[in-house]
Amino acid sequence: MYLTEDQLLVLIIKHIKEQKKTDFKNLIEELQPYDLAVIYKSLPEKHRHKYLLFMDQKKIAVLIQELEPELQIDILHKLGIEKSSNVMNLMENDDLADLLNELSTDSARPFLKSMEKDESQTVKNLMSYPPETAGGIMTNRYVWIRDNYTVRDAVDKLKVFAEMAENLYYLYVLNDQKKLVGVVSYRDLLLASIEEKIEDIMFTRVISVPADLDQEEVATIIERYDFISVPVVDDAGKLIGIITVDDVIDVFIKEANEDIEKLSATGKTIDFQTNAVTASFRRLPWLVLLLFIGVISGSIISNFEGTLQKVVALAYFMPMIAGMTGNTGTQSLAVVVRGLVSNEIDGNTIRKLIIRELNVGLIIGVICGLLIALIAFIWKGNLILGIVVGSSLLMTLIIGTLAGTIIPLILYKFNVDPAVASGPLITTLNDIFSLTVYFTMATIFISYLM
Amino acid sequence: MYLTEDQLLVLIIKHIKEQKKTDFKNLIEELQPYDLAVIYKSLPEKHRHKYLLFMDQKKIAVLIQELEPELQIDILHKLGIEKSSNVMNLMENDDLADLLNELSTDSARPFLKSMEKDESQTVKNLMSYPPETAGGIMTNRYVWIRDNYTVRDAVDKLKVFAEMAENLYYLYVLNDQKKLVGVVSYRDLLLASIEEKIEDIMFTRVISVPADLDQEEVATIIERYDFISVPVVDDAGKLIGIITVDDVIDVFIKEANEDIEKLSATGKTIDFQTNAVTASFRRLPWLVLLLFIGVISGSIISNFEGTLQKVVALAYFMPMIAGMTGNTGTQSLAVVVRGLVSNEIDGNTIRKLIIRELNVGLIIGVICGLLIALIAFIWKGNLILGIVVGSSLLMTLIIGTLAGTIIPLILYKFNVDPAVASGPLITTLNDIFSLTVYFTMATIFISYLM
Numbered sequence: 001m002y003l004t005e006d007q008l009l010v011l012i013i014k015h016i017k018e019q020k021k022t023d024f025k026n027l028i029e030e031l032q033p034y035d036l037a038v039i040y041k042s043l044p045e046k047h048r049h050k051y052l053l054f055m056d057q058k059k060i061a062v063l064i065q066e067l068e069p070e071l072q073i074d075i076l077h078k079l080g081i082e083k084s085s086n087v088m089n090l091m092e093n094d095d096l097a098d099l100l101n102e103l104s105t106d107s108a109r110p111f112l113k114s115m116e117k118d119e120s121q122t123v124k125n126l127m128s129y130p131p132e133t134a135g136g137i138m139t140n141r142y143v144w145i146r147d148n149y150t151v152r153d154a155v156d157k158l159k160v161f162a163e164m165a166e167n168l169y170y171l172y173v174l175n176d177q178k179k180l181v182g183v184v185s186y187r188d189l190l191l192a193s194i195e196e197k198i199e200d201i202m203f204t205r206v207i208s209v210p211a212d213l214d215q216e217e218v219a220t221i222i223e224r225y226d227f228i229s230v231p232v233v234d235d236a237g238k239l240i241g242i243i244t245v246d247d248v249i250d251v252f253i254k255e256a257n258e259d260i261e262k263l264s265a266t267g268k269t270i271d272f273q274t275n276a277v278t279a280s281f282r283r284l285p286w287l288v289l290l291l292f293i294g295v296i297s298g299s300i301i302s303n304f305e306g307t308l309q310k311v312v313a314l315a316y317f318m319p320m321i322a323g324m325t326g327n328t329g330t331q332s333l334a335v336v337v338r339g340l341v342s343n344e345i346d347g348n349t350i351r352k353l354i355i356r357e358l359n360v361g362l363i364i365g366v367i368c369g370l371l372i373a374l375i376a377f378i379w380k381g382n383l384i385l386g387i388v389v390g391s392s393l394l395m396t397l398i399i400g401t402l403a404g405t406i407i408p409l410i411l412y413k414f415n416v417d418p419a420v421a422s423g424p425l426i427t428t429l430n431d432i433f434s435l436t437v438y439f440t441m442a443t444i445f446i447s448y449l450m
Numbered sequence: 451m452y453l454t455e456d457q458l459l460v461l462i463i464k465h466i467k468e469q470k471k472t473d474f475k476n477l478i479e480e481l482q483p484y485d486l487a488v489i490y491k492s493l494p495e496k497h498r499h500k501y502l503l504f505m506d507q508k509k510i511a512v513l514i515q516e517l518e519p520e521l522q523i524d525i526l527h528k529l530g531i532e533k534s535s536n537v538m539n540l541m542e543n544d545d546l547a548d549l550l551n552e553l554s555t556d557s558a559r560p561f562l563k564s565m566e567k568d569e570s571q572t573v574k575n576l577m578s579y580p581p582e583t584a585g586g587i588m589t590n591r592y593v594w595i596r597d598n599y600t601v602r603d604a605v606d607k608l609k610v611f612a613e614m615a616e617n618l619y620y621l622y623v624l625n626d627q628k629k630l631v632g633v634v635s636y637r638d639l640l641l642a643s644i645e646e647k648i649e650d651i652m653f654t655r656v657i658s659v660p661a662d663l664d665q666e667e668v669a670t671i672i673e674r675y676d677f678i679s680v681p682v683v684d685d686a687g688k689l690i691g692i693i694t695v696d697d698v699i700d701v702f703i704k705e706a707n708e709d710i711e712k713l714s715a716t717g718k719t720i721d722f723q724t725n726a727v728t729a730s731f732r733r734l735p736w737l738v739l740l741l742f743i744g745v746i747s748g749s750i751i752s753n754f755e756g757t758l759q760k761v762v763a764l765a766y767f768m769p770m771i772a773g774m775t776g777n778t779g780t781q782s783l784a785v786v787v788r789g790l791v792s793n794e795i796d797g798n799t800i801r802k803l804i805i806r807e808l809n810v811g812l813i814i815g816v817i818c819g820l821l822i823a824l825i826a827f828i829w830k831g832n833l834i835l836g837i838v839v840g841s842s843l844l845m846t847l848i849i850g851t852l853a854g855t856i857i858p859l860i861l862y863k864f865n866v867d868p869a870v871a872s873g874p875l876i877t878t879l880n881d882i883f884s885l886t887v888y889f890t891m892a893t894i895f896i897s898y899l900m
Binding site: 030031032033034155158159162167168169185186187189190191203204205207222223224225226228244245246248249250252253256257259260261270271272274275276277279280283284286287288290291293294295297298299301302305308309312313315316317318319320321322323324326327328331334335338339349352353356357359360363364367368371372375379427431435 | 480481482483484605608609612617618619635636637639640641653654655657672673674675676678694695696698699700702703706707709710711720721722724725726727729730733734736737738740741743744745747748749751752755758759762763765766767768769770771772773774776777778781784785787788789799802803806807809810813814817818821822825829877881885
């Protein structure tokens, strides 16, 4: 009964070749948008146009939403302006706004122009919200009812807007000033008797968000309350859109990727499809910065040229001390950055965190310091060398841990994203601190080291 | 009309003190579970017990699900075995299984014993699934109907199970062998006429998952298809549970945090609440490993003692070369690890990725190499030194980029998590490669450097 992906593909090509439109339609009837898109991508280029022609426009509209921007634009060109605008009328308008953002403004204009006036106005409005806010990810595909409706009125309205309500599970209740005053789930409608008043069965303590709220905060609200959608209202409390949980999942994935990119200093979004030149230039700023940081470290070492000249063995422990300090700072940074996502930050939390990290620095410093002192002593047979290296490491690990904790907190206080700004800062400072501490210790004890 | 959090808290304490149970109930009636939990945590300890006593058990059941394990267990003890087990009967059984997993098996037994037999059997079954699989995160709180029901039968059954169906939006359709054969949304029920057969209106191409599927794959399926729930079936196709989108969001957040922890080598979950000793010992394994890697780097340098002794200035560029190579490797690693989440991996993708990264290594290597050569030349007035440092950096950046790409792919091929295993491996190899290349170059050109 169920076909594998390959069998499905073969059958679809067969139907396309033999022009069997009805068989084709039956075959794809119950397929999910994602599957339609996968098939489109697997089809040889020569069959793609026919594949689209055989489909009704509603199907194309859901398929197109699953594709990458380049393929979306390719499809619009395949369809031509007129058919494209029909399809675009049927698309979720948040996805559509994203797509039109991808097209340059000039090439977007003819498409917007040929769309239905209502729809294109909505999309234009949507495009006016910053992309990473509630307004930027909301859709206007929802069904509203008046508070004085009966359940029967509500169901009748739902029947008219059945298609639009496909992936929705609530009706939004407005009063006579179009203000959002409640929500009613389809379940509530099923359980109520047909003559009941909506205002008697609706849930009134509706949690809504303003259009300019950051998308990350919208995501947190949906996650916290286990919602599957949240309404967006303007300053007057009027309903202007809704945000659905599937868009919120995308937000979570995107934000996590951004944190990882920032922490690993990969630079702006690089994925498997990015070409080499673009990827290089996205990575270069951070690397060039690191290069200059490296030169600063080098100039610190050169200040201790005399010491190093006398005991070349000091160089052996340099990579270890700088590496450990840097890593310790990054560990603390990662804990703080992810902690800021899920914790409320007050003075008490910060004080406790800093004391905790100070203790962590002490504990790991003492353990690693003793360990390296022992290794240095055994390796070079010089107890003083062991003490210099070990106590330097103790100090630099404490400094590294605290820098990795305090710097992101300060940045956060000043509304700078700690993930993006702390990396270079912490690396520079930790390099400078650790080499200075190490060579200062060595210079003090130089007579015992020679 | 709407109270702030503080006003709400003050009012609740007032009602508790004045024993006004009805006012209390009216006040909390429409609050969300998350809000009930926030209030519980904000209440002074002395009022918490009364707060629970004033609430009905259904409210306690949803409140408890929002708390951390320690507070949950504290509440169970506050309530006593009998009342606890009533509350537990009303909890989502996936949350309950997690809670009971937190209790040691011995202290879980009396709770399980006093629960309703059906419910405790279900929970026991649920506890038998590994925690990070579909079985571990599914719930049995769903409503099923038979395929030969009419819409009227379905709505009647829904009315009986109304409370259970509160956060659900689909009915699951079983045939006479209890096999899952379709789903019907509440919307479908509203739109259909009351005498229609379920089998005529149900959606039959249901996408389900097996109980042993990794939770990350479940999450991907829900994300891909924009589902709000997905059914779990056993080998015979029988429905055994469902997974809802809110649990999937938690999975996404958890997995992203895990990736970040692994990439930043923070060690197992450290949050703001972890105490210093635990946090230290979670971070130590990686730091001790790094320490030994540092010693290996040191011993490589010591092999070139002669070269270093002759030109101490070579030491100035060591931190820069090792740091840049390490960072370049981490950048590539992050791109690969996150890419593996969302890409299908075949030979073609891998070949293209490796060629891309080779080109990236070349481009950044040439640019950074020229830059540092120029800096070295200006700083030390020695052209050959510039060439040695610059060409070493070119080579090590290419090596670093490739190591950061190929090693995680190999690990992935052998089913080892690339995020956790590649970090140390890449750092070690890059340290060894970069220092060896640098000092070998320097040794070759030593006569021009002195």
